[in-house]
Amino acid sequence: MDSPSQTPRQRIMDCLTQRTSTSRELAELVGIPERQVEEHLPHIVKSLSRDTTRQFMQDPSTCRDCQFVFRDRTRFTTPSRCPRCRSEDIGAPQFRITCHESRSSS
Numbered sequence: 382m383d384s385p386s387q388t389p390r391q392r393i394m395d396c397l398t399q400r401t402s403t404s405r406e407l408a409e410l411v412g413i414p415e416r417q418v419e420e421h422l423p424h425i426v427k428s429l430s431r432d433t434t435r436q437f438m439q440d441p442s443t444c445r446d447c448q449f450v451f452r453d454r455t456r457f458t459t460p461s462r463c464p465r466c467r468s469e470d471i472g473a474p475q476f477r478i479t480c481h482e483s484r485s486s487s
């Protein structure tokens with residue numbers, strides 16, 4: 382499955398095209414530290430912003446205790462604490478890449 386010619390960033394993009402993942406899951410799938418995944422993500426978003434066939438999607442972090450949703454959060458790391466109930470049990474944001482099938486016109 383792994384192609385040695387692929388960079389970690391390409392492999393992250395491949396993984397996100399196939400399934401929704403957190404940065405921790407991506408770290409395991411690609412075999413790099415989670416921190417490096419978080420560093421790659423902004424670049425992936427930037428490159429996909431110019432891509433008309435693919436779109437980067439982010440499901441925001443949520444508090445597992447009060448269901449607070451971190452909608453305004455633009456970073457890709459998991460918040461450490463809920464501003465509403467101060468819980469530290471925060472669900473990680475999830476990422477995926479959706480493809481717009483470019484079907485050839487008939």
Ligand SMILES: [Zn+2]
Pocket residue numbers: 444445446447448449463464465466467468
């Ligand atoms: Zn909360």
